[in-house]
Amino acid sequence: MGTKLLRSVSLIGFMVLLSAHLSISATYEPQGIGGGGAFGSFSISPYDENLMFVGTDMGSLFRTVNGGQRWTAIDQTQIEYSSVLWRTAPVGFCKDPNIVFFANEGRNPLRSTDKGKNWHAIGMPLNGSERINNWISHSEDENIVFCATTQRLLKSQDKGITWQACNITGPSVGTFIDYTDNYLYHATSAGIYRSSDMGDNFTLIHVPAVLPLHSFAGGRDSHGTTLAYVDGDGVNAIGPWLQGFDYNPGSDVYDRSVQTSGFVWVKSAGSTDYNRVPFVEDFDCGYTSQYLAGNGSLRIGGASDGSDHQKHGGIYMAENNSQVIYVTGGNYWPRQYAKKVYVSMDAGQSAEKRLQMYDWDNGYEMWPADRLEYSAVGVEVGWDDGDYYSFTVCQNNAARAGGTGDYFLHVTEDYGEHWLAPFTEFADTGSRTETGKKWRSTGLEDTAIKRIEFHPTNTQLMYVGVSDIGGYMSDDGGDTVKVCEFGQNTNYDYAFDPDNDNVVYAAGSSSHAWPEINRHRVTVGAGGIYRSNNRGEDWARITPNNSEFNRAFLSMAYDADRDIIYGGSHSIGVARSLDNGVTWEYFNNGMPAGNGRVIPQIELDDNGNVYALLTGDYISSTNFTNNLDTGIYFLDVENGATEWEKLRGTLNLPSGSSSDLQDYWRYPTSFAVDPVDPDTLWLVDYD
DSSP: OEEEEEEOOEEOOOOOOBBBBBSSSSSSSTTBBBOSSEEEEEEOSSSSTEEEEEEEEEEEEESSSSSSSSOOOOOOTTOOOSSOOOGSSOEOOOTTTTTTEEEEOOOEEEOOOOOTTTTTTOOOOOOOTTEEEEEEOOOOTTTEEEEEEESSEEEESSSSOOHHHHEESOOOEEEEETTTTEEEEEETTTTEEESTTTOOOOEEOOSSSSSSSOOOEEEEEETTEEEEOOOSOOOHEEEEEEHTTTTTTTTTTHHHHHHHHOOOOEETOSSOOOEOOSSSSSSOOOOOOOOOOOOOOOOOOOOOOOOOOOOOOOOOOOOSSSEEEEEEOOOTTTGGGGGEEEEESSSSSEEEEEEEETTTTTTTEOOTTTBBBOHHHHHHHOOOOSSOEEEEEOTTTTTTTEEESSOOEEEETTTSSSSBBEEEEEEEESOOSSSSEEEEEEOOOOOOEEEEEOOOOOOTTEEEEEEEEEEEEESTTTTSSOOOSSSSSSEEEEEEETEEEEEEEEEEEOOOTHHHHHGSSOSOOEEEEEEETTTTSOOEESSSTTTOOOOOOOEEEEEETTEEEEESSSSEEEEESSSSSSSSEEOOOTOOOOOOEEEEEEEEEETTTTEEEEOEEETTTEEETTTTGGEEEEEEEGGGSSSSSSEEOOOOTTTTTOOGGGTSSOOOOOOOEOOSSSEEEEEEEEE
16 A cells, blocks of 8 residues: 545645654664564674674664664665564675675565665575575685575575575575585484585484474584584473463463474584583573464474474574574563573583573563663563564674564673663663663664654653654653653654643553554554653543543644643544543544544644544455545634534546545545645545
């Protein structure tokens, strides 16, 4: 669907983006606040220590060339980043530090020769269902690059310009190059293979006792070669532990977790066989499962059926280090165990937990602030997502590793002893553990912004409606921001008392995705109208907390002269209070009946007259049951009007447009009253 710009003599189309990227301050970890979205694949260049990439489900792939101090989004006309985070492979590298690779959702691969600034398509023919899992560079020959897919292993001998299939098939789960012995190790879900001619021929060297093999990694240094993998024995690896939480066979948590997890096995340098790693818990575990797009259930990450998701795996090593092994948990595990990071410094003889943002094993405390760089969302909203969408170890530096999830990007430079948050910058005095602190953007923005409003008489006061984390407030014109939320998922709109800049009103909802996803739902969760008397530090609900008013509110306005508050709901039209929030009623005289009264925007003019946008009760791509009634409604308060008047101009579409669109708006999402000529209105329609 697209956005069309509409114009007529009296009704003119105008596009106001309700969901945008806040360049001055946002991303589930503030102004640098990072967050109403999710961070996807994270990549660290092994050949340029300052070059890193991370994707977000807001559609952008970001790049830093100074080690994470500042980030820049890559031009979306060249690269789009899918919200299907578990399918998109990390950015790949070449020994030539200027060359990098990317494939959105594992398809349509691209190549850059200037470290990710500009991109060009690669002639790599993939099969119909084949997707790229990972890129593996040859650190001693800049011409050689491998590409692991869901079906096979591909090889380039000209820095990624052309590609040929290696002599091995099956879902790829890990690849490692041992330069000393000139071996290429490659694992599929069926076992571990070795090639002595860089991919022309392979020999099967190990098959786990329990398949499928979920994840594989290897490293080589002066100690020798270490190989490690996660097997398919989830029944014994985590089954008893899950049952201790009352998750039994037949439940989603048990079945999917067991199918995507297993024991960690290591064949350390000098050993002749693989041994299980003795983690300091009553289960030995590994593989990171992923969500299934569309329904929130788990994707079976370790399946050996060639399914089209990415297998980021749960075990990671640097190619030049045989001693250090990182292991992460599984997505569906309870108590956020999926977010743990274990590190072994002795090739699997022992392992230590070195990150769990909430330490569920020790009183549910946040990971110590001297070991984890806190962010505003982490501190004030919470690290409450479930697993790693991506985790990586720098190919030639085992000390450098990082992982991403819904709310965070954290990177270590010292084997997991300490973790940085390179997507957020603390901009205040005092401790990060205190709430209400100020933050500044690093340019890495992963947040859907619903609306930005400035106080009418104090333009330094800025309030921002943000998906998933409520909102932000800035008292310095947007240079820094603070988290400003009132217990709902998303702040959609704000209104002010022009005579008192401490007072702010807000409309919010427990759901964040209007109009992108939830336009078709009549009632989207809970919500209401709230008021703060101290610039958003504290809030009180002023709409009744009952079935009539406890619902999603998308818009609001405040008539200070008459002390009237208006609120636009997601299904019942316009609510209003004639006594500054003490009592409430719905006022829809003149608007259509039924559940099609979705009001995403309300505006007042200087005389207290009200303009309300009524949009459609969208059910499917072809079914707008109230489209003849959508548009801008006007309440002539100045002249004592008692009902709304529909303002309907003529919709002038370009010649050749479908005739059935000539007489009504499809799904208007935003409008504006011309500040010079109030008889002229501007409107955008989502079609």
